[in-house]
Amino acid sequence: MTSQIDHLLTENRRFAPPAAFAADAVATAALYEEAAADREAFWAHRARELHWHTPFTEVLDWSTPPFAKWFADGELNVAYNCLDRHVEAGDGDRVALLWEGEPGDSRRVTYAELTDEVKRVANVLIGLGVGHGDRVAIYLPMIPEAIAAMLAVARIGAIHSVVFGGFSADSLRTRIDDAGAKIVITADGGYRKGKVSPLKPAVDLALDGRSGAGPQETVEHVLVVRRGGNDVAWTEGRDLWWHDVVPEASAEHEAQPFPAENPLFILYTSGTTGKPKGILHTSGGYLTQAAFTNKVVHDIHPSTDIFWCTADIGWITGHSYVAYGPLANGATQVLYEGTPDTPHPGRWWEIVEKYGVTILYTAPTAIRSFMKIGRKIPRKFDLSSLRLLGSVGEPINPEAWMWYHKIIGGKTAPIVDTWWQTETGAIMVSALPGVTETKPGSAQVPLPGIAIDVVDEDGTHVGNGNGGLLVVTKPWPSMLRGIWGDPERFKETYWDKFEKQGYYFAGDGARLDDDGDVWFLGRVDDVMNVSGHRLSTTEIESALVGNEAVAEAAVVGASDETTGQAVVAFVIVKESYLAEHPIDGLGNTLRLWVGEQIGPIARPRDIYIVGELPKTRSGKIMRRLLRDVAEGREVGDTTTLADTAVMSVISAQVK
Numbered sequence: 001m002t003s004q005i006d007h008l009l010t011e012n013r014r015f016a017p018p019a020a021f022a023a024d025a026v027a028t029a030a031l032y033e034e035a036a037a038d039r040e041a042f043w044a045h046r047a048r049e050l051h052w053h054t055p056f057t058e059v060l061d062w063s064t065p066p067f068a069k070w071f072a073d074g075e076l077n078v079a080y081n082c083l084d085r086h087v088e089a090g091d092g093d094r095v096a097l098l099w100e101g102e103p104g105d106s107r108r109v110t111y112a113e114l115t116d117e118v119k120r121v122a123n124v125l126i127g128l129g130v131g132h133g134d135r136v137a138i139y140l141p142m143i144p145e146a147i148a149a150m151l152a153v154a155r156i157g158a159i160h161s162v163v164f165g166g167f168s169a170d171s172l173r174t175r176i177d178d179a180g181a182k183i184v185i186t187a188d189g190g191y192r193k194g195k196v197s198p199l200k201p202a203v204d205l206a207l208d209g210r211s212g213a214g215p216q217e218t219v220e221h222v223l224v225v226r227r228g229g230n231d232v233a234w235t236e237g238r239d240l241w242w243h244d245v246v247p248e249a250s251a252e253h254e255a256q257p258f259p260a261e262n263p264l265f266i267l268y269t270s271g272t273t274g275k276p277k278g279i280l281h282t283s284g285g286y287l288t289q290a291a292f293t294n295k296v297v298h299d300i301h302p303s304t305d306i307f308w309c310t311a312d313i314g315w316i317t318g319h320s321y322v323a324y325g326p327l328a329n330g331a332t333q334v335l336y337e338g339t340p341d342t343p344h345p346g347r348w349w350e351i352v353e354k355y356g357v358t359i360l361y362t363a364p365t366a367i368r369s370f371m372k373i374g375r376k377i378p379r380k381f382d383l384s385s386l387r388l389l390g391s392v393g394e395p396i397n398p399e400a401w402m403w404y405h406k407i408i409g410g411k412t413a414p415i416v417d418t419w420w421q422t423e424t425g426a427i428m429v430s431a432l433p434g435v436t437e438t439k440p441g442s443a444q445v446p447l448p449g450i451a452i453d454v455v456d457e458d459g460t461h462v463g464n465g466n467g468g469l470l471v472v473t474k475p476w477p478s479m480l481r482g483i484w485g486d487p488e489r490f491k492e493t494y495w496d497k498f499e500k501q502g503y504y505f506a507g508d509g510a511r512l513d514d515d516g517d518v519w520f521l522g523r524v525d526d527v528m529n530v531s532g533h534r535l536s537t538t539e540i541e542s543a544l545v546g547n548e549a550v551a552e553a554a555v556v557g558a559s560d561e562t563t564g565q566a567v568v569a570f571v572i573v574k575e576s577y578l579a580e581h582p583i584d585g586l587g588n589t590l591r592l593w594v595g596e597q598i599g600p601i602a603r604p605r606d607i608y609i610v611g612e613l614p615k616t617r618s619g620k621i622m623r624r625l626l627r628d629v630a631e632g633r634e635v636g637d638t639t640t641l642a643d644t645a646v647m648s649v650i651s652a653q654v655k
């Protein structure tokens with residue numbers, strides 16, 4: 001880490017905004033002035049670019065922190081803003097989604113068609129008894145129906161909880177239970193890595209409770225899209241095929257207004273404890289910031305751009321920059337179902353060429369894996385349509401930034417490195433393309449209207465040239481409004497640390513360079529970032545100890561060239577288990593076990609079976625030392641260990 005930081009701080013390459021780009025850029029330096037003059041008026045102005053059934057008169061209510069209300073007396077309909085509004089403005093024939101299936105099938109969906117579909121789905125949901133405030137779980141592949149489902153739920157004032165299709169039945173069950181979902185919308189399966197990956201069986205397993213949790217009690221219906229064509233079990237009365245009910249439903253549905261603070265969605269993310277947190281977002285403020293940031297950071301010109309955000313809708317990036325931001329702006333975007341290397345390693349670049357993608361928004365982990373296979377692959381395709389590149393999910397190292405710039409961006413497309421979180425709802429720190437001179441590796445500056453700082457443990461500004469903790473010092477429109485069902489945890493996790501100052505604690509380490517630009521240094525808590533996905537060390541540890549063979553487990557995020565961090569587990573096996581089973585193959589069994597419990601992304605890269613774990617006298621596992629071992633380094637200071645010999649034993653066992 002230290003060498004990485006030193007490296008970052010000696011990075012002095014600078015890239016001025018290309019004149020041609022700047023001439024036609026959506027963002028201007030005037031935005032900073034406007035926001036500096038009056039932050040709330042600035043956001044009110046952005047919010048008024050949406051359609052309000054009832055205009056708001058109040059901008060921000062921060063009278064009961066940390067519970068913010070934005071535009072509280074206004075009323076709007078999120079789906080109307082993303083759909084009907086564009087159709088009514090005469091843009092119904094504009095393509096909303098350029099969908100590409102993994103096997104190569106494709107569909108174009110216009111704004112008029114998507115509006116029609118969403119109205120039908122809204123009517124189906126109403127017919128199934130879904131009303132204002134009810135929760136709907138969505139467990140779908142990246143297909144147009146996924147977007148339609150989210151918007152239909154939003155349209156009727158219900159709350160969606162999208163669960164990433166790569167999560168296991170158990171993870172799905174936990175999320176369905178926590179939200180008390182009434183309906184699950186899923187598919188038979190979707191294409192991944194060249195074959196159909198089933199989804200419906202996981203829903204069945206989650207609901208039947210065969211995994212030991214007992215039958216699920218809140219879900220009344222399962223709406224199933226046919227995509228994979230795989231055989232599925234059917235529960236009569238509970239399960240419905242999308243293709244049976246949606247086309248039959250009426251396409252007449254008038255969007256009703258809901259208060260700005262009406263909950264829009266819950267999205268579960270990993271925290272420092274085992275239980276995932278249901279991050280709650282509401283309507284008016286969220287949509288305002290998602291739309292504004294998409295417009296200025298991604299430089300959206302709706303009638304000419306082809307935008308492609310490669311994130312899955314199961315993550316916040318897919319919510320804000322696949323579903324809500326681009327549709328609120330009336331943009332045309334690519335939606336791709338599959339993996340980047342199926343059926344060949346140039347699949348993404350083929351898609352860029354095929355659709356003439358102009359703006360690409362993706363994660364450093366993807367860039368690094370393309371780097372690894374070499375420039376020859378992208379060089380086979382015409383990428384000249386690309387005029388802007390974005391990065392999100394983890395710090396982008398300068399090498400990957402330069403490769404992205406040269407090989408994908410043809411040395412001309414600006415790069416925006418965007419820092420934000422599930423909790424922040426939308427981009428917070430980023431260069432503005434056409435305005436900011438960029439620096440490889442730095443996310444740089446807060447957006448206009450956003451107030452951040454880097455502070456020490458006491459909440460004092462660290463000053464340029466120093467590192468500390470990233471905080472947000474003033475409420476922002478798309479901020480989380482809480483953790484579903486757990487206001488105490490909301491306060492504890494994000495607000496207690498800097499209660500005196502009233503700052504939001506993001507959990508990220510950061511450093512200010514001599515210009516005051518921000519460099520992100522990764523998480524300061526027990527959250528790992530694997531391929532841009534947040535995973536909790538504790539959650540994986542509890543999955544491991546849930547296996548009959550495991551007595552104790554410690555998990556660390558070790559740095560990994562491709563995925564940023566990789567999951568490395570140290571486990572102590574039960575004596576009783578060893579007495580009756582061979583140890584061969586146990587590592588692999590446990591890897592698969594974690595995959596079943598949480599999802600394949602959580603599978604440890606390495607599992608080391610050890611005799612002991614390094615603990616402090618108070619019994620805290622010293623993950624720092626395990627990280628040293630996992631990264632093949634000399635083990636650091638062990639003086640606070642209860643048993644100082646334990647690390648040499650572990651190092652020997654690992655070798």
Ligand code: 6R9
Nearest residue numbers: 392393394395417418419420421422520534
């Ligand atoms: C949007 C998203 C949030 C965590 C965040 C931070 C890391 C995201 C980053 C970045 C450095 C960037 N992160 N973007 N770190 N530079 N541009 O990824 O949300 O899944 O909630 O993860 O990701 O550590 O705290 P989420």
